[in-house]
Amino acid sequence: MNNMTELNFDxxxxxxxxxxxxxxxxxxQKEVFSDLLAEIIEDIALEKAIxxxxxxxxxxxDAIFKILGNKG
Structure with missing residues (x-):
């Protein structure tokens, strides 16, 4: 094998x-990666919403509180 072939193999x-x-x-570490992925998705959604x-x-x-059902 020449050096290039060895390098590609390595x-x-x-x-x-x-x-x-x-x-x-x-x-x-499924739970850690799942939490991380959920956080990334939430950040992307928040950025899009903003x-x-x-x-x-x-x-x-007042309009927001009316929608939420609170008068106030």
């Missing part, structure tokens, strides 16, 4: 080892 082997290790960590809200007209505090 890179491919490193990628496979990294993938295996990452999958193992995710499987062992951007959408910037393009809508303002609503009074």
């Amino acid at each position: 890179e491919e082997r490193i990628k496979q080892l990294f993938k295996s290790a990452l999958i193992e960590v995710i499987q062992e 951007k959408e809200g910037e393009d809508t007209e303002s609503v009074s505090r």
Whole structure:
């Protein structure tokens, strides 16, 4: 094997080892990754809601409380 072939093999082997290790960590820490993913999704949704809200007209505090069922 020449050096280039060895290098490509080593890179491919490193990628496979990294993938295996990452999958193992995710499987062992499902709850942590699930919480992290949920937090990321919430952040994306909040960012989208804020951007959408910037393009809508303002609503009074009283109107919001009426919608919520509180008079006040």
